Amino acid sequence: MTDHPLRLLLDFDACVQRDKGQAPAFLHRRDRKFALSCEQQGVAPTPERWLAHINHLSGPGAGAGPASHTLRVWRRINRGFMVAGTLLGILTMLGLLFYDGGQRINVTIIIAFVALQLLLALLTTAQSLAGWQPWRPLLRHFGNNRESVLLPRLQPVLTAKAAQLGGLCFALSGLTTMLLMVVLQDLAFGWSTTLETDATRYHSLVTAIAAPWAWLWPAAVPDFALVEATRFFRASPRDAGMSPARWGDWWPFITMLWTIWTLVPRAVLALVATLLIRRKARQLLAAHPGMRALMYRMETPALDTGNAYNDASDLPDTKTQLDLQPLPDATILLCWAGAGDPELPDALSSGKSLIARAGGRMPLAQDRQTLEQAASELLQATDRSVLLLTRSWEPPTGELEDFLATAKNLWPKGSKIALVPLAAQPDRKPDTHQVQQWLRFARRTWPDFVTVSLMPVHETLPDVDRGVME
Incomplete structure (x- = not known):
């Protein structure tokens, strides 16, 4: 995960959490001096420059922290979904295209399964937009038990991206498996349904489904003769009126069906999930309480009166209890x-x-x-x-x-x-x-x-x- 807005948000939040242990006067002087330096250089005091300035003051190794840990955790989650999706895609396609020479592979089942995959992909995106977190209890096992107000608000879009990446690998491995089986095996396709559906209606259905690629690959659009010739019935799976030579002509349609309605939506929605993460990170950074406090400190002059109290009648407090101690003889x-x-x-x-x-x-x-x-x-x-x-x-x-x-x-x-x-x-x-x-x-x-x-x-x-x- 290399989203620049997300890393910027996490680094900024981590820096704000560290600053809570510093005195307000020190933070005000530090950030006001940074703003004046930017003004002298003729550049805007952006959060990116401010973080680079803080890391420079902190010395080597300051960039690594909770933000890097969070990004590593989500990289592992993404990789886990992708590996699982790849394996499931192979097993699923082997199951859908299983053919033992008896009953033919039902195209209707493949169409229904593709429709289910499209529905799941759309629901995953809708879940991220609605902010629903169905996997929140599971994600607690991957975190570092550090309470954060940002992660619960980022988890819907982060989990959506992981799911879409897993679905994309599922579609890719399924398509690869399908093409290999078409080459290595003589598959026999047909269509059947318990409902009263004639060849004309079924041909209209598959023609509507194939509309997106009809101009690109006309051979992947089944004609009426193919639909009529490959219908089979449970009582007569090898009807004498059917031509076995045409039983394999469905594979271009199945290939484009899987590509257009399973692979392409997953790829597009994975890109949409990435864009949603960037947008959410920018919104959270702009609304971060630490951002408002930082802007106030950079825009307001720092006045050091030497008085630790709010009462103007008090004299400046010049006392201090800060004392260095001798180095102990420790082992x-x-x-x-x-x-x-x-x-x-x-x-x-x-x-x-x-x-x-x-x-x-x-x-x-x-x-x-x-x-x-x-x-x-x-x-x-x-x-x-x-x-x-x-x-x-x-x-x-x-x-x-x-x-x-x-x-x-x-x-x-x-x-x-x-x-x-x-x-x-x-x-x-x-x-x-x-x-x-x-x-x-x-x-x-x-x-x-x-x-x-x-x-x-x-x-x-x-x-x-x-x-x-x-």
Whole structure:
């Protein structure tokens, strides 16, 4: 699935969810500065440029996240429908064209089956337009259990596309199987029905059905003589008045019937489903609450008065409780979301009994196993401290907060975790504003459990927290 509007919507929503952990003043300054930069460059501050700007600020690897996971899940669902449709198409056509030399293949049954396929294709599109979600309970097993207000509104069109792709593969494999059986086998067709239908009425029916391709392939339109000569009855399947030489002349009609009324509608409706996904993604992006907030921040000047209160009679709040702590002598080192790649600094890696990675592309089960392993190490350690390396330029995420909450519940009482933000160049100190966001994060979560420290070569960072407002 490579729909640009859909990926843009999911990336934008993920970024908005991450921004919920940031101070409103910080978001206002950041987005207002972005809007002013776009104005200087003479370009419009579009959501695409804003996301590229945020990813650039976040550093390498910022593009991968919940959006990529959601797209991968739906790619797997689409492939599953396509594989199932291909297999069912082969089996279905083998069943429809089964001929053992006795009773002939009834054209009426094939026409009815094609009509059923056309009806199912139209109902699938109608389901997506109406927003009906018949497969919602099943889709819960494919997700990552993350509550999202977007996915329930996107699922009708996404499931419709998966179903149409499966139907398209069903039609293609069925057509291929039919042509192979026509070449490899001497098929005998005929028509029959329990209703009182004469050859004239049946000829009118098949002529109306063949109208779309009559100009393209006249031989695929059965004439009256063929219809009259191939009718059979259950009491006399081999009537002497019928010419066996004409029993195979139905195959061009059957081929075009399947192509025009099964294959072509599925292909068209699969394209329509793709267009519906794009339209729905654009609508949801335009109506996203985060989009309105972003536009307000970009259009409104950011005023920093130094006052954390709303009462104008208060003096500016210049106090801060943000303090760096000394680096603890911990024997456990965890690297969050690729921090420390490609090589850990010697000052941090030496003397450690456990070094593990967590977050980022690591599965949740692996994160849980790492926390349990750290808990076992802490029970035997005298200093119940853990170092958690992070990338200083990446803002703290909700995933990290969940990881810390799980650690607080699993680890022994009295355990502490020290966040160690690393700069892009390990031999340099992080920027002041980057360290401040981690200090604010530590105080906002669990100040008695989470602290912030710097590497020994960075301990000379001058006054990183003095005079800085929250």
